[in-house]
Amino acid sequence: MKQPLGVILAGGQASRMGGGDKGLRSLGGQTLLARVEARLSPQVAGLALNANGDPTRFDGLGLPVIADSVEGFAGPLAGVLAGLDWAAAQGAETIVTAAADTPFFPCDLVPQLLHASEGMAHPLVLATTPDPERGRARHPTFGLWPVALRDDLRAALECGLRKVVLWTDRHGGREALFPDEDAFFNVNTPDDLTRAEAML
Numbered sequence: 001m002k003q004p005l006g007v008i009l010a011g012g013q014a015s016r017m018g019g020g021d022k023g024l025r026s027l028g029g030q031t032l033l034a035r036v037e038a039r040l041s042p043q044v045a046g047l048a049l050n051a052n053g054d055p056t057r058f059d060g061l062g063l064p065v066i067a068d069s070v071e072g073f074a075g076p077l078a079g080v081l082a083g084l085d086w087a088a089a090q091g092a093e094t095i096v097t098a099a100a101d102t103p104f105f106p107c108d109l110v111p112q113l114l115h116a117s118e119g120m121a122h123p124l125v126l127a128t129t130p131d132p133e134r135g136r137a138r139h140p141t142f143g144l145w146p147v148a149l150r151d152d153l154r155a156a157l158e159c160g161l162r163k164v165v166l167w168t169d170r171h172g173g174r175e176a177l178f179p180d181e182d183a184f185f186n187v188n189t190p191d192d193l194t195r196a197e198a199m200l
Contacts, residue, residue, distance in 0.1 A: 001123065004110060005092045006044030007083030008036055009076055009141050010051040010100035011068055021057065023100035025193060028200045032187060033061060035103040043110035044096060048086050050079040069154075075162045076141050077153065084150035092147060094123055099141040102186040104199060106178050113144040116176035122146040124173040126165070129181050136175065139184040140164035143173075 010023045010033065023033035033049075041047050048064045052073075055065035066086045068078040076097075083095045096110050106112070109127065117123035127142035143164075149171060156167055165173075178184075187193050 001114065001117075002093055003045040004094040004096045004114075004144065005083075005087045005090060006040045006047040006110075007066075007079070007086070007095050007097050008033065008040065008047070008049045008063075008100050009079040009083075009097050010049055011073075011076075011079045011082075021051070021100075022187060023051075024057070025187070027103060027187070027193065027196050032103050033058075033100050036098055036100055036105075037061065037063070039103075039105060039107060040096070040098050040109070043107070045092070046090065048083065049100075050082050070157045074157055075164075077157055077162065077164055077167060080143075080145055080164075081150060081153050081157060084145060084147050084153065088147050088150060094147060095145050097141055097143055097145065099186055101188065102141070102184055103196065104183060104185055105142060106180070106183050109142065109178075110144075112176045112178065116174050117144055120172075120174065122149055122171060124149070124168055124171050125176050126168055126173060127184065128175040128177050129183060130177070130179065131181075136177065138165060138175065140168075142184060143168070 066082045070078040113125045116125045125144040127139045128136040131137035
């Protein structure tokens with residue numbers, strides 16, 4: 001399989017952070033987005049940013065900015081679809097997504113997702129971590145997604161589907177287990193940003 005393209009998902013409304021772009025908040029002298037880009041970029045064949053609104057606010061990153069094609073903040077799956085459409089135009093077979101507010105995700109994210117997908121007709125894998133209550137916690141914004149299923153995803157979104165795992169389970173999606181429970185810690189609130197500073 002060819003190396004996937006990467007898509008950073010930054011299309012949310014950041015309501016718990018008081019609005020605006022969470023990814024442009026500073027953490028240890030760098031924006032969250034810059035930290036995510038630095039981790040994902042070496043693992044993929046190319047990188048784009050999924051964000052809605054005026055794309056010029058991200059000019060400093062030097063990444064192509066792709067907006068959702070589904071109206072009305074349809075959640076992470078709309079960002080995945082935008083990424084798959086972008087990747088299809090590049091002739092790519094797969095994308096790997098990462099959330100713009102999750103700066104500590106594993107440096108071997110892509111290799112582990114690819115390893116978990118071996119033998120699948122349509123490589124579709126979500127990252128998971130150990131969870132003391134549920135056994136495993138799925139992280140639906142961190143996944144490997146096949147371009148071949150983009151029209152199926154578009155149809156599902158148009159029919160109102162919003163929950164990532166409902167769609168991945170429908171297509172026999174697998175999981176890749178990462179041992180560090182804090183690897184996918186995401187910055188949703190000002191308190192989370194304080195905690196992330198401590199984690200640095």
